[in-house]
Amino acid sequence: MRVLGVDPGLTRCGVGVVDGAPGKPLRLVSVGVIRTSPDDDIGTRLVELERGIEELIEQTRPDAVAVERVFSQHNVSTVMGTAQAGAIAIACGARRGLPVALHTPSEAKAAVTGSGRADKLQVTTMVTRLLRLDAPPKPADAADALALAICHVWRGGAQARLQAARTRATGPAHDMRQGRTR
Amino acid sequence: MRVLGVDPGLTRCGVGVVDGAPGKPLRLVSVGVIRTSPDDDIGTRLVELERGIEELIEQTRPDAVAVERVFSQHNVSTVMGTAQAGAIAIACGARRGLPVALHTPSEAKAAVTGSGRADKLQVTTMVTRLLRLDAPPKPADAADALALAICHVWRGGAQARLQAARTRATGPAHDMRQGRTR
Numbered sequence: 199m200r201v202l203g204v205d206p207g208l209t210r211c212g213v214g215v216v217d218g219a220p221g222k223p224l225r226l227v228s229v230g231v232i233r234t235s236p237d238d239d240i241g242t243r244l245v246e247l248e249r250g251i252e253e254l255i256e257q258t259r260p261d262a263v264a265v266e267r268v269f270s271q272h273n274v275s276t277v278m279g280t281a282q283a284g285a286i287a288i289a290c291g292a293r294r295g296l297p298v299a300l301h302t303p304s305e306a307k308a309a310v311t312g313s314g315r316a317d318k319l320q321v322t323t324m325v326t327r328l329l330r331l332d333a334p335p336k337p338a339d340a341a342d343a344l345a346l347a348i349c350h351v352w353r354g355g356a357q358a359r360l361q362a363a364r365t366r367a368t369g370p371a372h373d374m375r376q377g378r379t380r
Numbered sequence: 381m382r383v384l385g386v387d388p389g390l391t392r393c394g395v396g397v398v399d400g401a402p403g404k405p406l407r408l409v410s411v412g413v414i415r416t417s418p419d420d421d422i423g424t425r426l427v428e429l430e431r432g433i434e435e436l437i438e439q440t441r442p443d444a445v446a447v448e449r450v451f452s453q454h455n456v457s458t459v460m461g462t463a464q465a466g467a468i469a470i471a472c473g474a475r476r477g478l479p480v481a482l483h484t485p486s487e488a489k490a491a492v493t494g495s496g497r498a499d500k501l502q503v504t505t506m507v508t509r510l511l512r513l514d515a516p517p518k519p520a521d522a523a524d525a526l527a528l529a530i531c532h533v534w535r536g537g538a539q540a541r542l543q544a545a546r547t548r549a550t551g552p553a554h555d556m557r558q559g560r561t562r
Contacts, residue, residue, distance in 0.1 A: 240482065241474025244467055248475070268460060278450060281460050282467035285426055289468060292423025293430070300422065 203347030212343035218351035263291030309349035385529030394525035445473030491531035
């Protein structure tokens, strides 16, 4: 399973693509940051961001997209930009028929460190370890996007294992009637 | 000048297209609401909204898009949906190279009623009057989208008049050097 993780933002949007499957080692496919200039108008920025995400999807062909779920933050103008950038990422995936999942920052942190309140260094350390990288991913901001992608691989993995167990218990016909296979 | 006004929302997105020019009567081209179901996932909703706006742009070919500028509101989950829907509308316009402007609710209200604190009935009454409609626009929510479009026509008009005055004063060559013509 190949997952594109997106840590949405207008000025810096973290993107990371990871290959993984239940019980198998994870593999880094791509990591980076899509930047747009605060000097440009919002339309230009959103379209540039869209182009960057589209290109990455074309190049890496993920099976799913995981976007950070935006919550209210202290700074309202930041929330707006994050929500707008997130909407573009979600639409890029959904337009191609890719499953799009939203995970909270806590879920992503908990997935890679075991704690939903882990700090940035801890997340970067674990992402580096889990992907067996020689050095922390650069730019540092993109570690969050990789954590999201890993979070999704493992959640998908857990769901796939449950699914497999159900299929073994009841037979595939029953499973298909439920329309739960993918 | 033909303007598409968008009052962004996920469940109900008001859209209104108006023809107008400085000192000329306004004309209603199209008005409506694009709805998406709260039961659907966010990806499906954003892509449906995008499709609705794309179709309207195809049908009516506006010269510009005016989107309501989202501010912090009481209900955070509403703000998120509004920001996400607004991002889709902005991207739809910008992707086609259309100028996209953001106007605040107060600016739109002030444009059609003279007061930035006018209530919904006042806005609907004035939109109905200014567009010389036999009855208030339906659905009522779309009146805000029409007010935004009218606001933009008139602001554009004022800018165009200033521009024309500048051109008369300094000659078109100067104007073109400034790259201000459109």
